[in-house]
Each structure stands twice: as C-alpha cells, then as structure tokens.
Amino acid sequence: MGHIQDRWYKEVPDPERTPKKIRVPTVLHGKGMRYKVRYIDPDGQERSKSYPDKKLKDARAFLAKVETDKLTGDYIDPEAGKTTLREYCDNWLKGQSQDESSQRTMRSKLEKQVYPCLGARSLSTIGAATIRDWLSWMNGKNISESHKSQVFNLLSAVLSAAADEKKIRTNPCKTKGVKKPVPDKRKITPWTEGRLRKMQLALPSRQFVVIPLGSGLGLRQGEILGLSPDDIDRHQMTVHVDRQLAYVGNRPLFKLPKGRKTRTVPISRGLLEVIDDYLEAHPPVTITLPWGKTTGDPVSVRLLIVNDAGGVDPGDAFHRRHWLPTFTRAGLTYVPGNDGMHALRHFYASTLLAQGVTIKELADYLGHTDPGFTLRTYTHLLPSSHEQARRAVDSVFKPRRPEKVVSGPGTA
Structure with missing residues (x-):
C-alpha cells in the first residue's frame, strides 16, 4: 500500500x-x-x-x-504518457508491415497530415478536444474526405496501440465527441464496351495488351505490369497472379500482390488468343529486379509489357506517358476518379456479375479478402432477380393463359 x-x-x-x-x-x-x-x-x-x-x-x-x-x-504509468506522438509513432511503425512502399505511405501520411499539429504533443495531452482541433485543421486543407478518413484511421490505430500498452487510458479518436471523417461514397459506373474498344485501339502497340489484361482478368495496374506469359497455365486455362511491379520512390521491384494475397483467375480462350497474337509481335523481355524490398534478392521475370527502351515504367509514369495520352487519341475525355486503370477491374466485375458469377467467386478473382467488400462495392451492378423469382414461382403455379403484352411508356 x-x-x-x-x-x-x-x-x-x-x-x-x-x-x-x-x-x-x-x-x-x-x-x-x-x-x-x-x-x-x-x-x-x-x-x-x-x-x-x-x-x-x-x-x-x-x-x-x-x-x-x-x-x-x-x-497507467504517469511517465508513459510523456512520450511525444512522433516518438511513439516511430516505435509503432516498427511493428507494422515492413513492406517498403507500405512504410513509405504511412510515414508520408503522418509527416504531412498528423505531425504538423500533433507530432510534438505528449500522448497524455491528446484528448478528444485535441483531435477535434486537428480535424478542423485538416478541413482547412485541400484534402479529400477519403484521404482524411485514411489518415484518421491511421492515427486511431496508433492511439489504440498506445492505450493497449497503457501509455494512455483510452483512444480519444473513439470517443462519442469525435466525428470520424466519412469517405466519399460514389457508385462505380463501369465503362461501356464501346469506350473500352476505343481505348484499346488507341493504345500504342507495345501497351495494347493492357486493356484485355485488365478487363479480361481483373488485374490491378501493378499486376498487369508485372505479368509474365509463364504465369499462364494453358492446361488448366488459368492465370496465376503471383506478383506485382511496384516502386519505392523511383526504384522498381517485384513483390506479392496487394495484401500479400496471390490468386488464380480463369482465362478465356478468346483472351488467350489476344495474348498470343500480342506475343508474336512483342516477345516477352526478361527483367531482373529485387524481390520484396529494394535490397531484396534479385528475381528475373519474362514480362509481357515493357517500355520502348525495354525497361519498366513506374505506375505514375505509365499513367502519364501512355494512359492519359490515349484518351486524346481515342477522342475521349478523361474523367478523374473514374478513368484510371482501375476502371478495367470495374469493367471485369460488371461483366462477370452480368453473367451470373457469384460475389464469392468474383471476390476470389479480384483478390479481395472480404467478399463483403466486393458486395458493398458492386451491389448496384447485380442483375435483378425478379424474372428468376417469377419463373421459380411459375414452376409451382403454372400459368394456363397466354402472357399478356402490356403497353406502356417505351413500348410501341
């Protein structure tokens, strides 16, 4: 005592x-x-x-x-809370994913959106009022709601860890008096097939295959740029998505797909023919890059897509040099937020859902860990089951009279 x-x-x-x-x-x-x-x-x-x-x-x-x-x-040790937020974050980051690009992303968010207001404050002085002041500061910046939500979640994860370690009593981000930023919610509008074809025809010959790989396999940009013909199993008619091309700063490397989740995606005969035609004109080029981190062991991969010099382009460079100019050549207007290369994945998802592929299967093909995320993203694209429901009931209560054609708006 x-x-x-x-x-x-x-x-x-x-x-x-x-x-x-x-x-x-x-x-x-x-x-x-x-x-x-x-x-x-x-x-x-x-x-x-x-x-x-x-x-x-x-x-x-x-x-x-x-x-x-x-x-x-x-x-709670009174001395523990005297650690500054920046000092604690430096230690906290050591326990997170050591993937270089992930570390770089987290550090960038902390440096730009958290430390200017909170970095020098001791943990024990960061309460709900402090978090509200910080949110108000972010509201005065040109930061999207989605990005603010990501930064808020990052800070909340840091402070939850501090609470678990008895540095502070509770996480102030989780108090009722703090309103969490809500990311922008917009329904995805998939490209039409016409828009897809125009883009495919306007892409340079060397990058032509980007469109079918994205829209026919649902690959992410880094996965498209990191794909090899050796990843195709022609016997099983599948593609093994085992790597992506990534960058740390301006230094390229190979690493596992997003979430370190590899997957197998079915490939159609028509798409395989497109790839084979492309390979006849543009044989794969062997590229050797470090694996996992810039100091990782070198790995050689025969890549489908390289630049005109026989090397690889960073994702932002590919976007700037090849993707954006294609819209102009195709006579299309680029719409930010809707026309990035991710639009190809959305087209793939909408195509599969229209053909009756289940959400669970689609989630597997897209590499989503949680099918619930896939459902929330694409639920508005699910085809209506009204007609299926009518046919199911008609199988029990079989109609005896001919179907009546009802005239109305849109009928002639």
Whole structure:
C-alpha cells in the first residue's frame, strides 16, 4: 500500500507524555510542495506525486485511485504518457508491415497530415478536444474526405496501440465527441464496351495488351505490369497472379500482390488468343529486379509489357506517358476518379456479375479478402432477380393463359 508523506511536519516522541508523539516542523517547512504520495507501481518501481499545502484531500483521492487501478488492471504509468506522438509513432511503425512502399505511405501520411499539429504533443495531452482541433485543421486543407478518413484511421490505430500498452487510458479518436471523417461514397459506373474498344485501339502497340489484361482478368495496374506469359497455365486455362511491379520512390521491384494475397483467375480462350497474337509481335523481355524490398534478392521475370527502351515504367509514369495520352487519341475525355486503370477491374466485375458469377467467386478473382467488400462495392451492378423469382414461382403455379403484352411508356 502507498502512503502520503507530510514534508513540512514530522512526528517525534513527546518528552512530557511518553509514549505520545507530537508534530513538529521539519527543515523543509514552508518550502516547496507539502504532500508527497508514495506508492509502488505494478512493475515494482517506487513512484511519487507531490501536492501543495491544503491539498491533502486531493492527495488522498489520487492514492485511492492508484490503488484501485492497480487492483483492476487499469493503472497507467504517469511517465508513459510523456512520450511525444512522433516518438511513439516511430516505435509503432516498427511493428507494422515492413513492406517498403507500405512504410513509405504511412510515414508520408503522418509527416504531412498528423505531425504538423500533433507530432510534438505528449500522448497524455491528446484528448478528444485535441483531435477535434486537428480535424478542423485538416478541413482547412485541400484534402479529400477519403484521404482524411485514411489518415484518421491511421492515427486511431496508433492511439489504440498506445492505450493497449497503457501509455494512455483510452483512444480519444473513439470517443462519442469525435466525428470520424466519412469517405466519399460514389457508385462505380463501369465503362461501356464501346469506350473500352476505343481505348484499346488507341493504345500504342507495345501497351495494347493492357486493356484485355485488365478487363479480361481483373488485374490491378501493378499486376498487369508485372505479368509474365509463364504465369499462364494453358492446361488448366488459368492465370496465376503471383506478383506485382511496384516502386519505392523511383526504384522498381517485384513483390506479392496487394495484401500479400496471390490468386488464380480463369482465362478465356478468346483472351488467350489476344495474348498470343500480342506475343508474336512483342516477345516477352526478361527483367531482373529485387524481390520484396529494394535490397531484396534479385528475381528475373519474362514480362509481357515493357517500355520502348525495354525497361519498366513506374505506375505514375505509365499513367502519364501512355494512359492519359490515349484518351486524346481515342477522342475521349478523361474523367478523374473514374478513368484510371482501375476502371478495367470495374469493367471485369460488371461483366462477370452480368453473367451470373457469384460475389464469392468474383471476390476470389479480384483478390479481395472480404467478399463483403466486393458486395458493398458492386451491389448496384447485380442483375435483378425478379424474372428468376417469377419463373421459380411459375414452376409451382403454372400459368394456363397466354402472357399478356402490356403497353406502356417505351413500348410501341
């Protein structure tokens, strides 16, 4: 049990009434804090906290709370919260994915959107009001709601870890008084086949196969640029999606697909013919790059797509040099947020759903870990089951009369 020391007074034997004791001033009387709460923390270390004169009640309340928190497991070391957010984040990042591009992305978000307001603050001083002020600061910047949501989730993950480690009592991002940024919600509008064909015809010959790979296999940009003809199993008529081409800064490397999730995707005969025709004109080029990180072991892959110099383009360079100019050549207007290479995956998803492929199967083909995410993304593209429901009921209650043709809007 802890105790409270009165630094201004001490008890000594009463010379006139043994064994009674009397209080007498110490040499510290009237100097500094009067009361010092002393206690042993759960790690066996002696701790203390001082209070001024006339604050004995506060000192007793503090000691009672410390002892209660020790019993319930809620004890927080007062010194732990003195670590700055930046210092804690540096340590926290060591326990996250060590993928270089992931680390770079997280550090960039912290440096640009978190540290300017909160980096120098100690953890114990970051409360709900501080988080609201930070959100207000972000609202004054040219930052999309989706990006603000990502940054908020990153900071919340950091503070949840701090709470788990008893650096702070609770995560202020999760209090009722803090409103979490809501990402922009927009329904995906898949390309028409006509738009897809125009883009395919307008792409340079060397990059022509990008369109069928994205729209026919549902590959992400890095997966398209990292695909090899050796990934195609012609016996099983499948494609093994085992790698992507990625960049850390301007340094290219091969690594596992997003989420470190490899997958197998069925390939159609028609698409295989398109790839074979492309290979006749543009044989694969062997590219050797490090695996997993810029200092990783070198891996050689025969790539389908390379640039005119026989090398590889970063994703942003491919977008700038090849993708954007194709819209102009095709006579199309580029729509930001809708016309990136991800539009090819959306086209693939809409095509498969229209043909009755299940959400679970589509999630597997797209490399989504959670089919629920696939459903939330593409639910508005699911074909109506009304006619199937009518046919199912008609199989029990078979209609006897000919079907009537109902005239109305749109009929002639």
